[in-house]
Amino acid sequence: MWTVGHSTHPLEDFVALVRAHGVHHIADVRKMPRSRRHPQFNVDTLPAELGSAGIGYTHFAGLGGLRREQPDSVNRAWKNPSFRAYADxxxxxxxxxxxxxxxxxxxxxxxxxxxxxxVWWRCHRALIADALVARGEPVLHIHTPQRAEPHVLREFARVENGRVTYPGEPELF
Incomplete structure (x- = not known):
């Protein structure tokens, strides 16, 4: 399994990037699969464009970001509220x-x-990668056509029965 950010790539460059790593299918984990700045990545056209390049497309709305933090969060190690909310x-x-x-x-x-x-470490793809690694799935983060970085579970992550939490230290005050 790989992760990739579409960033500002022209579609042709994006296709070449994922092809260089042998990717046959894109799993879109954007909660809202649209981009005003980069309309080539809108759900209205992206599946057909990728299909014409021989690459499949599936939108995974249930893996999308923009989640709400839970008041009883077990993921206190995340200081970033968005990442803590996604971990919840x-x-x-x-x-x-x-x-x-x-x-x-x-x-x-x-x-x-x-x-x-x-950049994968500034995106919820990082947490999805943690969840995949916890389930025994190797993950590579695509940077360039020549470079992909293996994902390593964060040191503050805890895995139990294939599930990841980020407990951290309890807050005293």
């Missing part, structure tokens, strides 16, 4: 079901998990 969402049945669907797709063909952010 990762504890839900909906997330588990969508992750299962993604893993099943990846078992059939090479898949890249795609969002807009170019």
């Amino acid at each position: 969402y990762m504890q839900t049945a909906m997330f588990a079901a969508e992750l299962d669907r993604l893993i099943a797709l990846g078992a059939r063909e090479p898949v890249a998990v795609m969002c807009a952010e170019a």
Whole structure:
């Protein structure tokens, strides 16, 4: 499994980028699969454009970002509220079901998990990658046509029964 950010790439460059890594399918994990600045990545046209290049497309709305933090969060190690909120969402049945669907797709063909952010560590793809690694799935983050970085589970992550949490230290005050 790979991850990739569409960033500001022209579509042709994006296709060449994922092809260079042997990707056959894009798993779009944007909650809202649209871009005003980069309309070539809108859900209205992207599946057909990728299809004409021989690359499949599936929108995984259930893996999308922009989640709400839970008041009883077990993920205190995340100081970034958006990442903490997504880590909270990762504890839900909906997330588990969508992750299962993604893993099943990846078992059939090479898949890249795609969002807009170019840099994986500033995107919820980082947390999805943690969840995949916790389930025994190797993940590579695509940087260039020649370079992909293996994902390593964060040191503050805890894995139990294939689920990831980021407990951190309890806050005293």
